[in-house]
Amino acid sequence: MNVSFLRRNRLLAGLFTAVLATGIVAGTAAPASAGNSHHKKIDYVALGDSYAAGQGGGRYLDECLHTKAAYPRAVDKLPGVKLIADATCSGATSLDVLKHQIPRVKHKLQKAELVTLTVGANDIASQEIRETCGAPGAAAPATFDEQRCTTLVLKAIANVKERVLKALVKIDDIRDRVKILVTGYPRLFAAPADAFQARANAAVDGLNAALHQAVKKANMWGVRAYFVDVTRAFHGRLIGDRFPWLHAEGNDTWHPNKWGHLAYSVVVIWHVKRIF
Structure with a gap:
């Protein structure tokens, strides 16, 4: 095992521990009433897809591929925060969030002070897009049509932008002035080895821009929505790097491993501390 790898991972783990230790009780982070972990005051609802559910982070706990590494579980450990509903599920699209997840936990949203939303990756990785754009593991197109590939991806990204906006407004209508964190996604490949990998990175960039917009x-x-950019947290840890924080193969391909989910948790917790 590379020494620098161990040191960096220990640093990340140490940072995570420090963040949890301070919680959101440090003077500028939260109302004083949130400081007592025995009297949680910030009710929290998590929405989204496999990146929020924790896919790739360890043993699966249910059919939605939740793992203990999922960032909503880390946020729930903060003194002053209580996860009252976790609707995240592997495979969820922006339409699923809008049409199914939000209605299903509406009664919980009515009293939430914090909501996180991670969605969009499945929209730009639909079966049609994967087959048209020649993704590994998908049925190879008879002839590659770059224009059609680009058109499908751009349409999917536009749909995500529209649906996420609707979801944010809908959540705010249910719970006025709730604070919502919308997380982005890391790029997948450190140094794209082929045209598909370059297109995949570009698609993630486009998706992140749409979510931010x-x-x-x-x-x-x-x-009261906030965009959470995770790209810097994964710098030097993408597929193709020596020690990636993303799975390069297997059933969890392109999902964070346990270190990737830890990185997500650190970034999300930092933002929670910033807005409360």
């Missing part, structure tokens, strides 16, 4: 537009309508 949806948050900004929601802000204009009075929604």
Whole structure:
């Protein structure tokens, strides 16, 4: 095992421990009433897909591929925060969040102070897009049509932007002035080895930009939403790097491993501390 790898991972784990230790009780982080872990005051609802459910982070706990490494579980450990509903599920799309997850936990959202949302990756990785764009493991197209591939991806990204905006407004309508964190996604490949990998990275960049734009537009309508960028946290840890924090193969391909989910947790917790 490379010594620098161990040191960096220990540093990340140490940072995570420190964040949990301070919780959101440090003077600028939260209301004083949230400081007592025995009297949790910030009710929290998690929405989204496999990146929020924790797929790739260890042993699966249910059919939605939840693992103990999922960032909502880490947020729940913060003094002053209580996870009252976790609707995240592997395979969820932006339409699933809008049409199914939000209605299913509406009664919980009515009293939530914090909501996290991670969604969009499945929209740009639909079966049609995978087959058209020649993704590994998908049925290879008879002839590659770059224009059709690009058109499908851009349409999917536009749909995500529209649906996420609707979801943010809908959540705010259910619980006025709730604070919503919308997380982005890491790029997948450190140094794209072929055209598909380059397109995949570009698609993630486009998706992140769309999510950020949806948050900004929601802000204009009075929604207290915040974009959480995780790209820097994964710098030097992508597929192709020596010690990636993403699975390169197997059933969890392109999902964070336990270290990737730990990185997500650290970034999300930092933002929770910042907004409360």
